[in-house]
Amino acid sequence: MTQTVVTPAARETGRGDADRLSRRSRRRAILIALAFLAPALVILGALVVYPIVYTLVRSLFDASGSTFVGPENYIEMFRRESTFTAIRNNVIWVIVAPVACTVLGLVFAVLMDKIRWSTAFKLIIFMPMAISMLAAGVIFRMMFQESPQLGVVNAGVVAVHDIFVDEAAYPGANIRPDSGFAKISGAIVSDDAVNDGSTVDVPLIGIRADSLPDDVVNAQTAAPARAGEITGTVWLDFVRGGGGVNGVIDSSEAGLEGIRVEAVDNAGNVVASATTDAEGRYTITDLEPGEYVIALPPSNFDQGYQGVSWLGEAFITGVIILSYVWIWAGFAMIMIASGLSAIDRSLQEAARMDGANEWQVFRRITAPLLSPVIVVVFVTLIINVLKIFDLVYVIPPGVSKPAANVIAVEMWTVSFGGGNDQGLGSALALLLLLLVLPSMIINVRRFREERSR
Amino acid sequence: MSADLSIVRGKQTLGQRILGFFSRSVVNIILIVVAIFWLIPSVGLFLSSLRTVGDSSSSGWWTIFLEPTRITLENYANLLSNPTITGSFWNTIVIAVPTTILVVLIGSLAGYAFAWMEFPGRDWLLIAVIVLLAVPIQVALIPLAQMFGAIGIFGSVLGVILFHIAFGLPFAIFLMRNFFMQIPSELLEAARLDGASDLRIFFTVVLPLGLPAVASLAIFQFLWTWNDMLVALLFSNSQSQPLTVAIQSQLRQFGANIDVLSTGAFISMIIPLIVFFAFQRYFVQALLAGSQR
Structure with a gap:
């Protein structure tokens, strides 16, 4: 093959x-x-390029791969609810996550310059980049557990909430036996109906001292009820250290504030209600003449504020994006910090000398010089976010998995996780490829510009 | 630099100095708060791994500070004597180490060719490599599952390794080419004049000079492979699964097995963290040199 190319002309000239x-x-x-x-x-051709072509062809065939269906899979893709959710979530991801990471990275990189322990700070923020998304997923699933006893985030939320909102909740409270009340499916209800104009006192027991508010005061007897009213006192019928008479409001017994008391008519409808004051007194007004049962609904005795259902359908994508930001803000920070250090400091100093304030220096000098780095960070993050899989696969509990869906996870579920439709799976894989295409073009263009420079 | 600063400082009025001190303390406080928030997740995981399963299902890890005597290494003892965990730990090494070596070797050879050799279509091939940088691995899952099934390596460590090499190569080639371009051409010319072959030049001049680049790529690829879950989820089986897959299979019983999950997750983090803290300079370099995966 290599022997025959020499031309006779060349031979003749002697060169x-x-x-x-x-x-x-x-x-x-x-x-x-x-x-x-x-x-x-060889490896790239056989294991990357060939699969792309194969996937393209496969996406035009049905689940079993035997029948040509044309664009059917691509149409089906936009018809399915799960795929639709996945695409919508991917859009949310692409809008929120890269911006959040880049902004945080920029802020950290700029502020980091002004502290002496910047090396330590850099390591702390950057460290999550080293661990697997699986480990990060386990971490965030634990942190955002619903029970405030187990999940640190809800523990914090409840602690802050309880500082600002003094909500009455008396979990575990019960009625003093033989006092004319019964506990019916969580509510405390009087055995007999009373006429308006009566006074009904409700002695409760079984409340732990630490669930009483700090500013608890002694219970007081309610004022006598007029016509159309029912009054009474809800109190803790218990004296610390013993003493007192059961069913009687003794002088040192605590009034229970904030308990909802309802008047229920014969038909079982709640016609009026009132809330107890600091001394435990309540007054139900505007009652038609008649007989009413007094009821304390179960909401008085539940656990109180239990924080936010982070891993539920409403917040799950937000939590996963947060875990992503925890990992990738460090990447943005490192990239931008190196871009910052490459900027000629004298420009900024000169501007400061001329009387520019820090914001003007940043806005007019630092930010424009940084923009190439920021573009790189942004493109990298967008490519990365479009393909997000591990975190979304790991963090949501079963019930909120559908709500957290993204394309990469949908592709997995459809192809291997029970769906077993590799035609549709191939179409989804190709959708992902299509979505990263603009970033590829940016990469190629940037590479060409760099070289022509 | 420090001399410059002192001159500038000397010109500041007292008011400016107070303002400077104030804004510096505000920045310090903000960043301390940020740092604490960033540490809480990992610290929480570590502390959870030091508590018994009973403690973990009745109270949060932060209560460990109230009862420090309840700290225990029991979970680690249990997991390290669990053959599934130790086996998958070993699998992770068996997958990550050969992948890293082969990606570095094959990627450097190609990177050298792109940087210093003339051949037709070089620019187009290089652009193809840059395009492949961003290809989502999802496009290869279905075809390679079939291909590996056909040649009998589906479910084996070999399949996982091959997949990782294929998708590690574009970045490796790009990175090594960029580093090798910076080698002064006189060094290569001198070696050529001495009659050294390209292979010899590659191993005696280029690789030693590019050692920082090799280290960067090796650390990046190692962490990438060690931390992967998706590829191994499909291409490994219960015998060849790495740690991430073994731990992932525990997630279904989340809540009852915090001990296994937190301890397993932390064990899976130990090697990456050691590598990270020991060589973070190289890791950063790999990122800076162009990472568009």
């Missing part, structure tokens, strides 16, 4: 030998280059 030599050496150089490239090209 043929040198020419042949240089051509041969050129050919040799190409062969050597090929040898250096061969392993990479």
Whole structure:
């Protein structure tokens, strides 16, 4: 193959030998280059390029791969609810996550310059980049557990909430036995109906001292009820250290504030209600003449504020994005910090000398000089976010998995996780490829610009 | 630099100095709060791994400070004597180490060719490599599952390794080419004049000079492979699964097995954290040199 190319003309001029030599050496150089490239090209061709073509073809066939269905899978993709949710969530991801990471990274990189422990700070923020998304997922699933006893986030939320909102909740409270009340499916209800104008006192027991508010005061007897009213006192019928008479409001017994008391008519409708004051007194007004049962609904005795259902359908995507930001803000910070350090400090100093304030320096000098780095960070993050899989696969509990869906997870579920429709799976994979295409073009363009410079 | 600063400071009025001190303390406080928030997740995981399963299902890890005597290494003892965990730990090494070596070797060979050799279509091939940088691995899952099934390596460590090499190569080639371009051409010319072959030049001149780049790529690829879950989820089986997959399979019983999950997750983090803290300079370099995966 290599022997036949030398032209007769070249042989005649006598420069043929040198020419042949240089051509041969050129050919040799190409062969050597090929040898250096061969392993990479073979692997990339067989395991990356060929699969892309295969996936393209496969996406035009049905689930079993035997029947050609044309664009059917692509149409189906937009018809399915789960796929639709996935695409919508991917849009949310692409809008929120790269911006959040880049902004945080920029803020950290700028502020980091002003502290002495910047190396330590850098390591702390950057460290999550080293661990697996699986480990990060386990961490965030634990942190955002619903029970405030187990999940640190809800523990914090409840602690803050309880500082600002003094909500009455008396979990575990019960009625003093033989006092004319019964506990019916969580509510405390009087055995007999009373006429308006009556006074009904409700003695409760079984409340732990630590669930009483700090500013608890002693219970007081309610004022006598007029017509159309029912009054009474709800109190803790218990004296610390013993003493007191059961069913009687003794002088040192605590009034229970904030308990809802309802008047229920014969038909079982709640016609009026009132809430107890600090001394435990309530007054239900505007009652028609008649007989009413007094009821304390179960809401008085539940656990009180239990925080936010973070891993529920409403917040799950937000939590997963947060875990992503925890990992990738460090990446943005490192990239931007290195961009910052490459900027000529004298420009900023000169501006400051001229009387520019820090914001103006940042806005007019630092930010424009940084913009190439920020573009790189942004493109990298967008490519990365579009393909997000592990975190979404790991963090949501079963019930909120559908709400958290993204394309990569949908592709997995459809192809391997029970769906077993590799035609549709291939179409979804191709959708992902299509979505990263603009970023690829940006990459190629940037590469060409860099080289022509 | 420090001399410059002192001159500038000397010109400041007392008011400016107070303002400067104030804004510096505000920045310090903000960043301390940020740092604490960033540490809480990992610290929480670590502390959870030091508590018994009973403690973990009745109270949060932060109560460990109230009862420090309840700290225990029991979970680690249990997991390290669990053959599934130790086996998958070993699998992770068996997958990550050969992948890293082969990606570095094959990627450097190609990177050298792209940086210093003339051949037709070089620019187009390089652009193809840059395009492949961003290809989502999802497009290869279905075809390679079939291909590996056909040649009998589906479910084996080999399949996982091959997949990782394929998708690690574009970045490796790009990175190594960029680093090798910076080698002064005189060094290569000198070696050529001495009659050294390209292979010899590659191993005796280029690789030693590019050692920082090799380290960067190796650390990046190692962490990438060690931390992967998606590829191994499909291409490994219960015998060849790495740690991430083994731990992931525990997630279904989340809540009852916090001990296994937190301890397993922390064990899976130990090697990456050691590598990270020991070589973070190289890791950062790999990121800076162009990471568009």
